[in-house]
Amino acid sequence: MTQYAIQTQELTREYSTLRALDRLSLEIPAGSIFGFLGSNGAGKTTTIHLLLGLLRPTAGRAAVLGHDVATEIDEVRRRTGALLDKAGLYARLGVQDNLEFYGRIWHMPRRERRARSEELLRQFGLWDRRKEPAGRLSFGMKRKLAVARALFHRPDLVFLDEPTAGLDPVSAESLRRSLVDLVAQEGVTVFLTTHNVPEAGKVCDQIGIIRSGQLLASGSPEELRASAGSNRIVVRGSGFTEEAFTLLALRPEVESAETRGGTLHVWLVPGSSAAPIVSLLAGCGVQIEEVVRETTFEDAFLSVLGAEDHAPETARVARGRFGAVRADEAFALKAPEREGSNLSAGVA
């Protein structure tokens, strides 16, 4: 078995005027869950299509499970499974027939097909609906069935293109849990694309952050967190008055702040000290019990994008040709994830 499930070197794909993927070099260890994070149009789906031989690269090379994608694509497809951007289920076929078809494609014996479909449908909570046409399932159930289908023939590597996109939080969590359990049971390598940052932080061993076809950073969530430094302070205490919030919003060190239950979360401008903030809060009569400076994976992700935004102007102009997007345009990370009052609108 090869050490890396996926290796790419300077992999590039251009469409007439657009460079969808720009010199992507990746090494993804076998047996890991790799999360490819990026906004819509960042190049995630193009990468999967290139790795599955559905598109030809303009330049560069890629090897999947030790097989060159350009010359041994049949072997690549034989050993991989995929859930692409569209679930690709046959709506008129029954739930079980959708799996049956893929079992036939991979030449699984009849008895094994039956057993495997029962195992997966039970695991994903679809067994009772196995006879129904797939088109009658809810959106979340369809995604689950599509994931089950991608894993049906026990591939060594599975590509999942935004498996939880469009799911409600409960269904998304349920699907994530089933996926993690299955991966642990079967030792399959997962290449997962998402624009859901917390999801990637929770599920993935390795993460790559991509924007405008360029890989900005890669590593484990811990490595990315460590490299980002800590720009968030969590203040536990009481007496967070409106006056304190107003004054906080005026501080140049503060990017945004919000309360969650009895704690105040303050995001600082990179490189800023927390001391003036603590003094300000104490001066406003806030009774502080504890102040912790910490970084979430979400912060680390924003830090990577922020660092890119502060890159030299020439580099940004060069990317602009391919339609680079600003971080604040591409991601709406904080709002859906946080509760309570939010000062970000009032902070310059």
Add this chain to the structure above:
Amino acid sequence: MIRDVASVTWKEWRELTAAEGWESGLLGLVLFVGLLGLFLPYQVGRSWLSAPWVMLFWIWIPIFLMTTVTADTFAGERERGTLGSLLATRLPDRAILAGKIAAAVTYVWGATLLSVPLSLIAINFKAPGPLAYYTTGQLGTVATLALLSSIFGAALGVLISLRSPTVRHAQQTFSLGVLVAFVFPVFGLQMLPAGTKTGLIQALVFGEAGRVALVLAAVFIVLDVLLVTAAMARFRRGRLLLN
């Protein structure tokens, strides 16, 4: 390879028959075949069994039926978002193509053959007397011509569906093609010299059915080979997705 073709054919058949409301679809097909299989033979009577021009009927029915069946093959998968997943599987290009053609051919050919016994019922009902029936040779001729024209229709339909963005577009293009293919000979016939035209009509009406069938079969074999080859040449995974 044969196993892969069978897998695709199995899926296509399941989609055709396991779908919700398939009974009404099948009923429509049976009604159509029944009407044609009963109505025309009833009008023509016993000469239906021997007239050379009847061979054209066995060619026309499968091609007509193909319009709805083949339009869905690739354009339908593209429209419903299943094409990408299918192309990402280990199935070889030829197996996907051959499987889809095989499914369409068996479905339409089978439906066409249904009208054979119906035509006998109609003929015997119209003209009572000694039992009218097809000889083995006639049955073989009918089955062969229907099969060859089914392959022609399936290959043409798949070829059109390969690059059509929607099922509707594929159906329209196919229908237009069929219309041109049938109108062209009629107009072409008018432009022929009078002697040739008369000879051709006489051959179709009074000639030897076996000879007409042989000529038609030869023409369709050539057309089938050309269309299947063209479909294979046009089947490119990357381009199918981009389209």
